[in-house]
Amino acid sequence: MAHDIAVAATGENDHIGIVRDWSADKQVFGVPWGKAMMWIFLLSDTFIFSCFLTAYMTVRMSAVEPWPNASEVFALTLFGHHLPLILIAIMTFVLITSSGTMAMAVNFAYRRDRRKTALMLLFTIILGASFVGMQAFEWTKLIVDEGIRPWGNPLGAAQFGATFFMITGFHGLHVSAGVIYLAVVARKVLRGDYDRNGRYHNVEIAGLYWHFVDLVWVFIFAFYYLW
Amino acid sequence: MEQVAIADQHDEHHEPTSFITRYIWSQDHKVIAVQYGLTAIAVGLIALVLSGMMRLQLAYPESFTFINPIAYYQFVTMHGMIMVIYLLTALLLGGFGNYLIPLMIGARDMVFPYLNMLSYWFYLVSVLVLVSSFFAPGGPTGAGWTLYPPQAILPGTAGFDWGILLMLISLAIFIVAFTMGGLNYVTTILQARTQGMTLMRMPLTVWGIFVATILGLLAFPALFVSALMMLLDHVVGTSFFMPALLSQGQLTDHEGGSPILFQHLFWFFGHPEVYIVALPAFGIVSDLISTHARKNIFGYRMMVWAILAIGVLSFIVWAHHMYVSGMHPWFGFFFAVTTLIIAVPTAIKVYNWVLTLWRGNIHLTVPMLFAIGFIFTFINGGLTGLWLGNVVVDVPLSDTYFVVGHFHMVMGLSPVLVIFGAIYHWYPKITGRMFNDTLGKLHFWLTFVGAYSIFLPMHYLGMLGIPRRYFANLTTDFIPESAQDMNIGITAAAIFVGLVQILFLINMVWSLRHGKPAGGNPWGATTLEWQTPQTPPAHGNWGPTLPVVHRWAYDYSVPGTAEDFTPQNVPVSPGHDTEDEEART
Ligand code: HEM
Ligand SMILES: [Cu+2]
Numbered sequence A: 001m002a003h004d005i006a007v008a009a010t011g012e013n014d015h016i017g018i019v020r021d022w023s024a025d026k027q028v029f030g031v032p033w034g035k036a037m038m039w040i041f042l043l044s045d046t047f048i049f050s051c052f053l054t055a056y057m058t059v060r061m062s063a064v065e066p067w068p069n070a071s072e073v074f075a076l077t078l079f080g081h082h083l084p085l086i087l088i089a090i091m092t093f094v095l096i097t098s099s100g101t102m103a104m105a106v107n108f109a110y111r112r113d114r115r116k117t118a119l120m121l122l123f124t125i126i127l128g129a130s131f132v133g134m135q136a137f138e139w140t141k142l143i144v145d146e147g148i149r150p151w152g153n154p155l156g157a158a159q160f161g162a163t164f165f166m167i168t169g170f171h172g173l174h175v176s177a178g179v180i181y182l183a184v185v186a187r188k189v190l191r192g193d194y195d196r197n198g199r200y201h202n203v204e205i206a207g208l209y210w211h212f213v214d215l216v217w218v219f220i221f222a223f224y225y226l227w
Numbered sequence B: 001m002e003q004v005a006i007a008d009q010h011d012e013h014h015e016p017t018s019f020i021t022r023y024i025w026s027q028d029h030k031v032i033a034v035q036y037g038l039t040a041i042a043v044g045l046i047a048l049v050l051s052g053m054m055r056l057q058l059a060y061p062e063s064f065t066f067i068n069p070i071a072y073y074q075f076v077t078m079h080g081m082i083m084v085i086y087l088l089t090a091l092l093l094g095g096f097g098n099y100l101i102p103l104m105i106g107a108r109d110m111v112f113p114y115l116n117m118l119s120y121w122f123y124l125v126s127v128l129v130l131v132s133s134f135f136a137p138g139g140p141t142g143a144g145w146t147l148y149p150p151q152a153i154l155p156g157t158a159g160f161d162w163g164i165l166l167m168l169i170s171l172a173i174f175i176v177a178f179t180m181g182g183l184n185y186v187t188t189i190l191q192a193r194t195q196g197m198t199l200m201r202m203p204l205t206v207w208g209i210f211v212a213t214i215l216g217l218l219a220f221p222a223l224f225v226s227a228l229m230m231l232l233d234h235v236v237g238t239s240f241f242m243p244a245l246l247s248q249g250q251l252t253d254h255e256g257g258s259p260i261l262f263q264h265l266f267w268f269f270g271h272p273e274v275y276i277v278a279l280p281a282f283g284i285v286s287d288l289i290s291t292h293a294r295k296n297i298f299g300y301r302m303m304v305w306a307i308l309a310i311g312v313l314s315f316i317v318w319a320h321h322m323y324v325s326g327m328h329p330w331f332g333f334f335f336a337v338t339t340l341i342i343a344v345p346t347a348i349k350v351y352n353w354v355l356t357l358w359r360g361n362i363h364l365t366v367p368m369l370f371a372i373g374f375i376f377t378f379i380n381g382g383l384t385g386l387w388l389g390n391v392v393v394d395v396p397l398s399d400t401y402f403v404v405g406h407f408h409m410v411m412g413l414s415p416v417l418v419i420f421g422a423i424y425h426w427y428p429k430i431t432g433r434m435f436n437d438t439l440g441k442l443h444f445w446l447t448f449v450g451a452y453s454i455f456l457p458m459h460y461l462g463m464l465g466i467p468r469r470y471f472a473n474l475t476t477d478f479i480p481e482s483a484q485d486m487n488i489g490i491t492a493a494a495i496f497v498g499l500v501q502i503l504f505l506i507n508m509v510w511s512l513r514h515g516k517p518a519g520g521n522p523w524g525a526t527t528l529e530w531q532t533p534q535t536p537p538a539h540g541n542w543g544p545t546l547p548v549v550h551r552w553a554y555d556y557s558v559p560g561t562a563e564d565f566t567p568q569n570v571p572v573s574p575g576h577d578t579e580d581e582e583a584r585t
Helices: A002-022 A033-062 A086-110 A114-145 A158-191 A193-197 A201-226 B019-024 B029-059 B069-105 B113-135 B162-191 B204-236 B259-292 B300-316 B329-357 B366-389 B391-397 B401-431 B437-464 B482-514
Strands: A075-078 A081-084
Touching: A033 A158, A033 A201, A033 B162, A033 B204, A033 B259, A075 A086, A086 A114, A086 A201, A114 A158, A114 A201, A158 A193, A158 A201, A158 B204, B029 B069, B029 B113, B029 B482, B069 B113, B069 B162, B069 B204, B069 B259, B069 B401, B113 B162, B162 B204, B204 B259, B204 B300, B259 B300, B259 B329, B259 B366, B259 B401, B300 B329, B329 B366, B329 B391, B366 B391, B366 B401, B366 B437, B401 B437, B401 B482, B437 B482
Parallel strands: none
Antiparallel strands: A075 A081
């Protein structure tokens, strides 16, 4: 009996302990405020993309004309081979690779390795920029060759082009903004700003944003191209 | 990496030197708060004038040549949108959030003051864009504050060309502004509290603003996305929300879109928006009641959990605004259930306010009058909300004046009363001077009685079946003629209430110079903002050292203490002179 009470009491304390830790004074998370702020921003941004994707699924289901077959529309003929989704595959690969180089940049940043951090950031920037470049190519091909417009297309439902341009465009803007953001951070790294003020964690904060943008792409890829 | 808590970091806020950096491009949260507040009140006055014109038209249809049906719709739309977004949201979060968060949690400023400053300037731009639509070709949009497509962008609706465009752009800018401010509020509360200020010691005002801001950060995205999609439908010619239809005898270029999708997105934002406005008001009113009744808030922990529960639930009730949209009845059932569940934590809060007043040492100061007025009004609006939450009751009442009466009670009058109470309560801190008490009391009674004369009769008109958003109800068989008399009475009250606000403005301006010096803590309040070394608080708020918190925010009339309040930064002496559970365990 007494034993039971003791167990119950410790259980109770554990639970209170968690609440205590969380609601300790000064700060809830043991991280710089910039990082906490970035997390919260990304949560908000998640809701934006979720709304986009939900809206896309809704209009796709309610569209009155047939939905074009994505793997056909996004096929390229390379060296005489007809390759469905090849460009998207490459783009996805590039973006995921850039997440890798970003992670390395963060790692070097914590080791305070100024040059390697900057170098890895540069790789990330190049990969990100080439993603945007390939996206521009894809858009051009759709618009010029296939005649797909936001307001209509010869292959079926007008919402196909509308959602495509809206969602990939919005994501592309995120990538472009990320490229600029990383360039600013890289410059500060190179100049040695963070060596002076000790704020190397700013590289990690930029990294959070970058990984998020990659993750969103995976969802867009799955829902838009593979469905 | 060793992490230094923000509250312990070396102070980096440099004292502004010139007039411009001090009052215009200021990064000080207090100045930004006042900028937000004044701008919001200025647009709010526009919305008030618009409501007066609507009321004139409804009382004396066919008398005013400058109010035609088109103009009436424009007034309704701009009135509703300005009140909800540009006045209430901006004033409660941008205004009170900015002013109170750092002061109440013992911080020197927001964590990212520059972003905070940008937030205000984006807000100002969004207001200017909105107001510019009055001067655009075709005038502002007349689509109703809900902006439902297809009609919002079809010829036949006022401002279908420019008006709606500017409205959507303005909303998008507002959301950007809100996000910049909101990130600051949330992060500051989470990460920059002073020593001893645990989450469970924060004043309820901070809790309300905190949860409301999170709601905003998660709900505004839906409005942003729907605004963007409607912009594309309108400007580029996509068909997200536009089905194939005939407009003025012509087939439009649209096909296959879903108008219901817009309604879902809009209300996924729209319902939490009600709580974005309500939760800060709940929090503030709790503190007003506790301070002016000289009693600790009843059930502090329950109040916090209720705020959190309401916040979560508010995301799964949105379709109670769509019972008549033709959605599946099972959805209606689901949303009715969740809507009624949300009444539980809400009712807990109301009971706790009343129990706080119970046997309190009630000082009927001006802020307290407004707080008590709020409790009445909120109960009133909450009860009609229970009616409307039920599908079978809502269907006949939907789109009648009953709804207009309901939402004006619950999200029009209630938050406005709290805002007035809050302005009177913190005016001495913000300006260093007391307002004129007699004028303030007069303002309360005339506003309260006047506003009830506006909104109570509306419920009755609604039950008669008078539709909402009608320009004139002239020769309709089912409406008795006496309804028109009532309309005239409502209008008289509305004009009266509008004019009474001049008393408020005069009081605010007059007291700036002629009010009695307030001293640091005129109400004998416990929370930190009243314990600043200077009043009004100087840049950096606290002088050389931050305050240290030893107790919760509600040590009023604790037995065994000399005064009837003990500020949060007073250490707990051996003996029991605090009601704070944490300090005692
Ligand atoms: C003296 C104060 C006020 C008066 C006299 C007033 C009057 C009115 C009137 C006459 C309408 C139009 C009803 C119709 O024709 O359907 C209306 C609509 C509305 N009002 Fe107020 N109002 C006042 C304050 C407020 C406040 C403080 C809010 C803040 C939430 C508010 C929010 C709205 C909304 C959202 C609408 C609906 C607009 C629409 O149907 O699109 N009003 N008001
Ligand atoms: Cu609702």
